[in-house]
Amino acid sequence: MLVIPGYQVIEELYKSSKSLVCRGLRDSDRIPVILKVLQPDDPSPEAIARFRSEYNIARTLDLEGVVKVYSLETYQHNLVLAMEDFGSESLNKVWVKQTRSLEEFLNLAIQMTQALGQIHQRNIIHKDINPSNIVLNPITRQVKLIDFGIATVLPREKPSLLSPNLLEGTLAYLSPEQTGRMNRGIDYRTDFYSLGVTFYQLLADRLPFATTDALELVHCHLAKQPTPLCELNPQLPPVVSDLVSKLLAKNAEDRYQSAWGIQADLQVCLNQLRCEGTIASFPLADRDISDHFQIPEKLYGREQEVETLLTALERMVGDTDQDSHAASSELILISGAAGVGKSVLVQELYKPITRHKCYFIAGKFASLEQNTPYTALIQAFQAFTQQVVSESAAQITTWRTQLLAALGANGQVMVDVIPELEGIIGNQPTVPELPPAEARNRFHLVFQQFIRVLAQPDHPLIVFLDDLQWADRASLALVQSLLNLPNRLPLLWIGAYRDTEVNAEHPFVAVLDQIRKAGVRVNSIAPHGLDVSHVNALVADTLKCDGDKSVENHHKDARSLAELIHQKTGGNPLFVSEFLRMLYQAHLIYFDEQLKTWQWDLLQIQATQFTDDFLALVADKIQHLSVSAQQTLALAACMGNPFEAKTLALIREISLSQVSQDLWESVQADLISPVGAAYQYLHSENLSASNPWTTSYRFLHDHIQTAAYDWLPELAQKQAHLHIGQRLLQDTLPDQLPDKIFVIVNSFNLGMELITDQAHRDQLAHLNLIAGNKAKASIAYESAFAYLNTGLALLDKDHCWNRVYSLTLELYSATAETAYLCGHIEQMEQLMAAIWEQAKTPLERLPIYRVKIQALIAQNRSAERSPLPCKL
Structure with missing residues (x-):
């Protein structure tokens, strides 16, 4: 029998892998208690935190219908929850x-x-x-x-x-x-x-x-x-x-x-x-009145768009496909303004994909990370690996076998881009270095083999990439390659972008044109703002106006309110919902306890001056937060979306508990939301930054992140980015740097104008060199070129060859090569000329010949004499 100090254990009631429940007596007063002990004897930090969360919530509930909790006590390396025993x-x-x-x-x-x-x-x-x-x-x-x-x-x-x-x-x-x-x-x-x-x-x-x-x-x-x-x-x-x-x-x-x-x-x-002695039928829910302000989450006015998505899904899984021998996959593009509901529309697929046992993976490009290659694709494939590792051991073994067979000796190519994949396929042998053209072909071929394993008839695959207007060129090229697979797979690609930010010169337009010319089926969906009737339906559902005779005039008022809201918001669904919340928070919409109905004063609403700018509306919500919460939210906006609370505490240089309190304000203000359930543990006792679990939050919309970011003046934004880069670099061990290099360098680069000390500029130039080389290794040549050019700009042009010779030589050489790979031949020539003039030894000049020869071959000018001196 279990021995717990301070208690006499009488009997064991229940045992599972997570807890042991016993009946007992408290020694101090002989009160009957129920003791809940964590299992196993050495529980995980997450289990401990969850136990504390249970205690913290339950102890506030002194209610007749809830078992009372007395205490949470430490027992050896474990926790014991003591609760009332009322003989149940x-x-x-x-x-x-x-x-x-x-x-x-x-x-x-x-x-x-x-x-x-x-x-x-x-x-x-x-x-x-x-x-x-x-x-x-x-x-x-x-x-x-x-x-x-x-x-x-x-x-x-x-x-x-x-x-x-x-x-x-x-x-x-x-x-x-x-x-x-x-x-x-x-x-x-x-x-x-x-x-x-x-x-x-x-x-x-x-x-x-x-x-x-x-x-x-x-x-x-x-x-x-x-x-x-x-x-x-x-x-x-x-x-x-x-x-x-x-x-x-x-x-x-x-x-x-x-x-x-x-x-x-x-x-x-x-x-x-x-x-x-019997129960006759009667109308149910006649007295079912709720004073909760709830804006329905169902879609209004999107029937046609949803039908297009569902038809594509059925076509992909083969239920309605009349062209089963199509030569390629299908791409659906959803375009529209911010807040029109592009992502929400895609999420309508969640329910039907369960019936078809599809995998759904998604990623999102970000405005602050446009030089980082493959961000959305990496997020999507990371989501896949997370789903796989949650499956049974037999299923994981099957995945491992299929992936290893498909990737062969090139598994490390995938692991370099998606490190989490190593947890499934194990350590992989180093792959040989290849010339750029061959390296690109290998990279795309390996990804094609990878996607063939993921998308199979018994588990079709849907890939959703959001905010394509911020996609890097390498991501667009890879998606194009994956769409051009020679045989049709049970694979559906969905992309969303803001058409207001994509003009004729945008790289996405050229890639899309090539995709169409290759014969890929491309369907377009362009949701617009809701019309007045749809806004009226949303308002009526929110305010429980069901058209009964008893509320006939009430429903008429709802129409007038809907017309006003439509006029203010243009029918943008995000803005409509936010405007309704604002009216409720301003007590212009309220629940009348006597009438048991929702009420509003249309004349007062019309007389009140409200902004019709969504960003201004969000900015006003931010202004109502505490100063500390405002500062924390603004710094989080500089970090990106999503962001981790622990990292934010490190950068903010305050305790994790304080960050938790600040973020809680923003959660309650409907500005951010927790990702997963771990946020509850931030309210546990003995909270410290050493806790091992990751607690992330996400801005509810990009516009909210933008409003939080704009809360800082431009100079303060640059200072924040510089500080973020410094703290992340300080907290990164040398062997961790390659995995974190893009995040660190992106932060530094956004604040680099404030770096005046040349030694610090040289250090950042070296970090950009590392980032550029990593991007080049993953065939993201445009991203590599951007990082390397930034590194060059940080050098002291008049003295760099004397002060930091090795760094300068490496930067010039790497930039010259990526300039060639990106087609910037004039800059390549200028860089190679500088290397020829400044290099100290003939051996250090050799790489420029290799680049020059590759450039000439690419231009079909191999017989042309190089303008560089030939004598070494």
Whole structure:
């Protein structure tokens, strides 16, 4: 039996790989307690942090329907959570032991719903409601909730698209949106779906979906309807079956909107059963009124665009493809202004790709990283490796075998670009250095072999690249190469870009023209601003204007409000939503507790001067943050999107706890959102920068990052970038530098005008040389040329050959070669002439002959005499 100081352990109740639960007594006062001990004996830091998070949330909930927590104590190298023991057992154990009746179910269901409503009133979302986390005293019949390990205090979370094996919570009870595949955020209504699954199980003695396959179960939650309870049990009143079905609605908007509404209908059922011995049907949700301000996340006015995407998906997987022998893959391009909903449109594919067992990977180019090669592609393929490593050992072995067979001796080419791949295929042999043309061909061929493994009939692949207007030339060339594969694969490419930032001279236009000429199927989607009718539908849904006679005039007012909002926003979906939030925060839209309806004063709204500039609107929100939060957010904007809290604390030179508090303000202001659930751990005790987990945040839109960035004056922006580069370099070990070189150099270069000391300029020139050589090695010649030219500009032209001879020679030689590779022949000639004049030995002049010969051959001028002296 476990021995815990200060407690007498009486019996073991439950044991899993994550925790051990015992019943016991507290020595100090002999109070019965439940002790929850982390498993294993030496738990991971993440498990410890999650345990602390559970304690921190639960201890604030002094509620009748929640088990009280007494303390969190250290036990050896572990933690013990001491909770009240009111003689309960988990519902899944008690329910099977007793004689069950509909009246008993209704009594328990009312208590469960009431408890859930209590925590929702405290702005807590449980996220793991199921019979194991509901406890019942078999004698008093009192019900309480337990286990707040993954609960959140955020009003809304944006889940990531993850492998089912990585999802938090109990998969059989997860709401569709909690799977991350619904293009919807998670709010309190996710608990209603889980409550519906629990009700279904209690009434049917089975789960709504019986499959044990994780991906199939996710698909069931998303797209399949469970058998109605009244069909499984004809004795069950249809209205009870309908109530559970309403809880199990796929879209949160179609479920109950409040725990009070659920409880009211359950109480009607119970009263009828007690008084009349039966339950007659009645209109559900009549008293289901929610005072939560919720802007629906469904798409308005995008039916045609969604249909184009879905048709392309079906064509890719072969269901509707009439041209199965097409010569290449398909590309869908989505163009439009910022905020028009390009990325959200693509996310509508999340649900159907689950049915087809597709892999979906995505990456995003960034305005501050336009010289960094392959940023979006690297992000996308990193997402793939993360999905693979979450699969079973047998599946990982299959992937490893297929990848090694496809890549052969060239695996290191892929690992150099995507280091995470080494975790799947292991260490790879060094590849021989090749001349530029051959190196480019090898690079593209290896990537083609790689993509062939990823995209196969039993697991099609969708690749989404966002913000193509900021793509580097090497990325565009690689995508073009991958689109031109000789045989059609189950592979769909989707790209999004701002057409306002792409003119006829943009490299993307030339590449797109070549792609079309090669016979690649290219479909274009160009979503515009919403029209007034769609804005009206969004406003009416937000303010619960359903067209009933009782609210007929109310609905008419909604039309007038929608017209005003459309006039202010031009129908831009992002701006429409933000404008509605602004009206709510200004109390110009409010919930009337007496009338139980949403109200607004159109005349007052019309009289108030509101900006019609989205950036100004966001800037105003930033101004309402604390000064510390403003500074932290602005520095985060300089770092990029997404950004890590730990790195931000290092750069900001404040504690991780303070950064957490600052970022929390921005989260609550709807400026940023956490990536994953690790943000909760930042609120744990004993927080320090040494914690091993990575907590990232993302700006909710590029415009928000821009507004935060513009909060700093131009000089302060450069100072911030310079400081970021300095701190990142100081925190980077020599062997880590190659992996971090682009991030470090990009930061330095954005602030290099402020570097006046020549020794420091020389140091940055050397870093640009490293970055340029790395870019050149990955066939990103334009990026390499940009870095190397920056390095040259940092040198002291009059004295560099004397002061830093080796660095100068390397920079001139590398820049001359990349100038040739990029077709800048005149600059190549100038650089080679300088090398010829300044080189100290004949051996140091040899590389320029190699470059010159390659240039002449490329121009079909191999017989031409080099203008450089031939005598060495």
